[in-house]
Amino acid sequence: MSLDTTSLNKQTSLTRQTSLAKKVSKTRIKVCGITSVEDAVAAVDAGADAIGLVFYEKSPRFVSIEQAREIAASVPPFISVVGLFVDAEDEFIQAVLEQVPLTLLQFHGNEPDSWCQRWNRQYIKALRVRPEMSVKQVVAKYPGASGVLLDAYRKGVPGGTGESFDWTLIPDSLEKPVVLAGGLSATNVAEAIKKVSPFAVDVSSGVELKPGVKNHDAVRAFARAVVRENDQASGQCEAGER
Numbered sequence: 001m002s003l004d005t006t007s008l009n010k011q012t013s014l015t016r017q018t019s020l021a022k023k024v025s026k027t028r029i030k031v032c033g034i035t036s037v038e039d040a041v042a043a044v045d046a047g048a049d050a051i052g053l054v055f056y057e058k059s060p061r062f063v064s065i066e067q068a069r070e071i072a073a074s075v076p077p078f079i080s081v082v083g084l085f086v087d088a089e090d091e092f093i094q095a096v097l098e099q100v101p102l103t104l105l106q107f108h109g110n111e112p113d114s115w116c117q118r119w120n121r122q123y124i125k126a127l128r129v130r131p132e133m134s135v136k137q138v139v140a141k142y143p144g145a146s147g148v149l150l151d152a153y154r155k156g157v158p159g160g161t162g163e164s165f166d167w168t169l170i171p172d173s174l175e176k177p178v179v180l181a182g183g184l185s186a187t188n189v190a191e192a193i194k195k196v197s198p199f200a201v202d203v204s205s206g207v208e209l210k211p212g213v214k215n216h217d218a219v220r221a222f223a224r225a226v227v228r229e230n231d232q233a234s235g236q237c238e239a240g241e242r
């Protein structure tokens, strides 16, 4: 059989586009700001693909290394445990990585790509979206990122604001998978998926009883809303293919 290099090249480039494209058939779910084993179990039972642990001392969702170890130990295989940091000291990240089995790192500060890459873990970079910024240009500064988390901007607050932002500021084609965050809840997540088609949605304060404590009913309602929207989108795709 002869090797058709033109079609091979085409296929490779298509595969690359598909793996990085913003449009996805199934939006994944990350529940962030988990501070207890009970909340981790509830999130995973509800259908979360990832849980997030906040290693930022100023946050009401901060977890100690001991708490994080206990929570991570309660998470079954194939569910990602994400560690969230804001301009952390090298020694602190090193200590966390030595003691907590994190799957992935999430950086919310002014960390440059070279520094984010030095931990030999997949990482996502949080960007706080403002009208005057070029999302594409900022994303280009993070070639080593597995994805970008797009969040709302509030001066002096690195995240977890519970505020959403103008989703029309997100360009249609970005070089990295988009994790949409900022003020999501069961009420607006379906609309967010319809409008943005993100790779994943990230929720924290929108499913809380109070800062740092999850409302399990709200977590389930959030996950149901995502699954419903995913099902509808895939139904529409199949109908369109006929």
Ligand SMILES: O=C(O)c1ccccc1N[C@@H]1O[C@H](COP(=O)(O)O)[C@@H](O)[C@H]1O
Residues within 6 Å of the ligand: 032, 033, 052, 054, 056, 059, 060, 061, 084, 086, 108, 149, 151, 158, 159, 160, 161, 162, 163, 181, 182, 183, 184, 202, 203, 204, 205, 206
């Ligand atoms: O949750 C926090 O306290 C936090 C602190 C510092 C940086 C990020 C933080 N949270 C992350 O922010 C986004 C949006 O959160 P929300 O759903 O609007 O509350 C999300 O990734 C949180 O994990």
